Amino acid sequence: MKLNLFEDKNLKEEHVDLYYTNMRPVISQIIDTVNSERPSFSGRPADEDLDDWEETILNPGDIYYFDYVDRKLFAYTETGVFRLMNTLVSCEEMLWNYGFVRVSKSNLINIYKIKQLKPDINMKVYAFFDNGERICINRSYKKAFNEYLQRMRRIKQ
Secondary structure: OOOOOOOOOOOOOOOOOOOOOOOOHHHHHHHHHHHOOOOOEEEEEOOOOOOOOOOEEEOHHHEEEEEEEOOEEEEEEOOOEEEEOOOHHHHHHHHHHHOEEEOOOOEEEEHHHEEEEEEOHHHOEEEEEOOOOEEEEOHHHHHHHHHHHHHHHHHHO
16 A cells, blocks of 8 residues: 655645545545544543542553443553543443454453463463553453454554
């Protein structure tokens, strides 16, 4: 695929022209990306009260994983843990096209932050992240996880 980029300071409106021979997943992803702004989340540091007004805008690319514990959703980043007011299901729906996949009832992980996948006994698989943490990929989610990885690999090609 050939990519041409042009910077024009006098341009009044940015636009994208896309020429393709047939619709492939990568073309579909480009269209989805152009049509929608990349989602972002606002969260409060997990160790602070929710009554405080300080919120941090979180870029999905900075999030290692989401964890749903005690009816609360947390996002784990390199800089800390943040409490979000979203649901895990809404995060999954917003981020499925950005490398996030459900691996258990309470975890949604960013495949681009995985350093290593390591099998364990009883058919368990652990995802080790760049930051040293690990998450268990539940057996019942393993097939969907592998299919998602294959799908994302095809899109990258």
